[in-house]
Amino acid sequence: MTQPNEKQVRSFIAIPVPDEGIRALKQVVADFDPEIGRYVRWVRPEGIHLTIKFMGNIPAGIVERVLGVLPLLTANLSPFSIQISGLGGFPNLRKPRVLWAGLDGDLGALRALQLEVDGAVADIGLPKEQRPFSPHLTLARVRREVSDGQLRKISEVVASGEIFATPAWTVNTISLMRTELDPAGSRHYLVGAASIGG
Secondary structure (H helix, E strand, C coil), X not given: CCCCCCCEEEEEEEEECCHHHHHHHHHHHHHHHHHHHHHEEECCHHHCEEEEEEEEEEEHHHHHHHHHHHHHHHCCCCCEEEEEEEEEEECCCCCCCEEEEEEEECHHHHHHXXXXXXXXXXXXXXXXXXXXXXXXXXXXXXXXXXXXXXXXXXXHHHHHCCCCCCCCEEECEEEEEEEEEECXXXXXXXXEEEECCC
């Protein structure tokens, strides 16, 4: 039961990216920045994560309930492996609004985890995800004021860019995070974590 005027917490559930993956993504940003840096807002490297469920602003009491249910659902799952592979844009690379790095590996297990999490938070009263799950790591958001020519430039640079496939890592933890927004960009803080497989 939520209380009137209860504090709202901007929160999400995510898989952390290992240091080796972050280093590879930093290199991509360093390669792209001279050509397209003025057209995009880069995500801070320490803020890059694989979002499993974005919950938005929810009451603090609901955050506590989500934290309580995560270990129950992850105990019945098994760790799995994924790796960073490929680059792209949403909604597409012709007119991108978001630039991302893709993932490869045991995507079936990743999707199963996402469905379990989505179902568990729906049982608490949060809305289920309506869009298909599209696993990715957000690298940048394209600035609103860019021209069509600048969008073409972004598309060309990303399409011709490379990210070397990182070594696979074992996903054995999911994290409940809270976000604080500031003019320099979002900052994410760990609320709690649950181990996959107990």
